[in-house]
Amino acid sequence: MRRRIVRWIIIAIAVPIIANVLRKSGEHVERTRGPESKAAKGLKVAGSAVRYVK
Numbered sequence: 001m002r003r004r005i006v007r008w009i010i011i012a013i014a015v016p017i018i019a020n021v022l023r024k025s026g027e028h029v030e031r032t033r034g035p036e037s038k039a040a041k042g043l044k045v046a047g048s049a050v051r052y053v054k
Helices: 002-033 038-053
Strands: none
Touching: 002 038
């Protein structure tokens, strides 16, 4: 039971952090490569998708 609780706590903390990092990376790539960059779009979409996994 304790392992499950610890796992859920880690997921509850890690998912928002990962989503935020992906979104910020997407914004940075967008500034450096332009708004039409496939990498920027992919990172933003990934950040949004990770946020909804939680």
